[in-house]
Amino acid sequence: MSKKIVIAALSSAALFNVQAAEWSLTGGLNPSLTYDDNIFMRESNTQGDYHTTMTPTLKMAYETDRSEVSLSTGYVMDRYHTSSHLDNDDPFFKLNTAYKTQRSTWGLGLEFSERSSRSDAADDTGDFETNSTSTTKSISPSFSYQLTERDALSLSASYSEKTYSTTDFSDSKNRSVSSHWQHQFTERFNGGISLSASNNKSIGLLELTDDDTYNLSLTSNYNISEIWGINGSVGVNQLNSQQTNLFGATDKTKSTAPSLSINVSYKTDVDQANLSISRSTSPSSTGDVNEQDKISMGWSRSLSETLTASIQGSYQTTNSAVDSGSDERENTDISPSINWQYSPDSTLSLSYNYRQQKESALNTNARSNAIMLTFNYDWNGINASR
Numbered sequence: 530m531s532k533k534i535v536i537a538a539l540s541s542a543a544l545f546n547v548q549a550a551e552w553s554l555t556g557g558l559n560p561s562l563t564y565d566d567n568i569f570m571r572e573s574n575t576q577g578d579y580h581t582t583m584t585p586t587l588k589m590a591y592e593t594d595r596s597e598v599s600l601s602t603g604y605v606m607d608r609y610h611t612s613s614h615l616d617n618d619d620p621f622f623k624l625n626t627a628y629k630t631q632r633s634t635w636g637l638g639l640e641f642s643e644r645s646s647r648s649d650a651a652d653d654t655g656d657f658e659t660n661s662t663s664t665t666k667s668i669s670p671s672f673s674y675q676l677t678e679r680d681a682l683s684l685s686a687s688y689s690e691k692t693y694s695t696t697d698f699s700d701s702k703n704r705s706v707s708s709h710w711q712h713q714f715t716e717r718f719n720g721g722i723s724l725s726a727s728n729n730k731s732i733g734l735l736e737l738t739d740d741d742t743y744n745l746s747l748t749s750n751y752n753i754s755e756i757w758g759i760n761g762s763v764g765v766n767q768l769n770s771q772q773t774n775l776f777g778a779t780d781k782t783k784s785t786a787p788s789l790s791i792n793v794s795y796k797t798d799v800d801q802a803n804l805s806i807s808r809s810t811s812p813s814s815t816g817d818v819n820e821q822d823k824i825s826m827g828w829s830r831s832l833s834e835t836l837t838a839s840i841q842g843s844y845q846t847t848n849s850a851v852d853s854g855s856d857e858r859e860n861t862d863i864s865p866s867i868n869w870q871y872s873p874d875s876t877l878s879l880s881y882n883y884r885q886q887k888e889s890a891l892n893t894n895a896r897s898n899a900i901m902l903t904f905n906y907d908w909n910g911i912n913a914s915r
Contacts, residue, residue: 549594555910556587561903568612570650570657570886572893579610597627607645615660619643638669646698646814651860652821653814654698655847655886661695663814679713691814698814699733709748720749723762731816738816741769744788761791766810768818770851782851786810786820802828810850820850840865856890876905 559582566577586603605619621642628635646653646661667689674682686706693700705727713719723746731738746764753759766788772780792805804826813819822845829839842863848856866880884897 549914551590551592551912551914553590553910553912554587555590556585556908558583558585558906558908559903561901563899563901565897565899567895567897568609568615568657570655570884570895570897572895576612578612581608582606595629597625597629599625605644615645615647617645617660617662619645619662632675634671634673636669636671636673638667638671640665640667640669646693651845651862651884651886652811652847653819655858655860655888656697659695659697661693661697663691663693663698665689665691681711683709683711693814696734699731699738699816701729701731701812701814701816703727703729703812711748717752718749720747722746723748723764729812729818731812733816735775736816737773739771739773740812740818742810742818743767746788756795756797758794758796759792762788763791764788768810768850770818772816772851784850786850798831800828800830802826818850819847822846835870837868837870838866839868856888858889859885859887861885874907874909878903878905 561582563580563582564577565580567575568578568580569576583606584603586601588599588601590599591597601621601623603621605617605621607615607617607619609615619642621644622640623642624639626637642665643662644665646659646663647657650657667687669685669687671685672683676682684707687704689703691701691703705725707723707725709721709723711719711721723744725744727742729738729740729742731740744764744766746762748760748762750760751758764787766786768782768784768786770782770784787808788810789806789808791807792803795802805824807823808821809823810818810820823843824845825841825843827839827841829837831837840863842861844859844861847858847860862882862884864880864882866878868876868878870876878901880901880903882897882899882901884899886895887893
């Protein structure tokens, strides 16, 4: 009798796990049409052009009580009316997995992507004219553990390689590891300590760069009320940089600077708003290390059940974290928009984007105005559970 009970229990458990499994296949499509009156962000000899993009995406997911697997893949297609040399077809692939036990979670992420260097020029080099394709491959394992009811520990690491299709930028390899301890002090407030270290090696035509970056930060999250919240971190960054030229001469520098990230959020049934301030360092595609100060804000309001108005804005300054006397770049971005959700899975958006870039090295002040019409379609796809 006992054997029958055990077999029945195991069969029921196996059946439960099978029934708890959920499969889904979803997708999206977001074609857009843009007219930009200064696509290369020049102060003079400006050039305007029409620009169309389309990003067909498919996502496959599998989930049980203990495990999750998701695979996203797609294509970014860029087309210009007159500047056809800027046309791009960039594939991307992203795999995320997670396995959960009662107190721990193991995760692994794999990613492959191609993208134009112009897509993140404001945060990187400020070069909107050079059209180089970057190829990135990365792997990111992670682990988190619930020490007690109030204490949690997380560990993560990553390795990535980035290569460029032209010699205007430097290929690089990046390794990083980070840990975070968090304590829940009250229902509304938690805080902790974050420690991270990274190494970035950049290979250019004229020099090799080897940068080590260390960061120690205090983190916190406080829900002031049901509509107000604040979270962020305050810490210190240390950068050890070594540059070697073609003749073997080596230049070593060390610098220490504060790091900061603060975000204030506001949310009601009608309005949503946020304000963030940050200071951070990140590797540049030219082999340098950028130090950025940034302030950004956003606001949106539901005008009706289907109509939403919003505005996003940011201002940031960028200079070299290695050379304290380097030239500074200022970028301003303002984008109001109105969104019409005329069906549960479809949205039509009309937006305007103003950009400004000042570069002290070239003594330039470039401006750009763009109007964009975007159609977003989310395909609910196929869902099955058993």
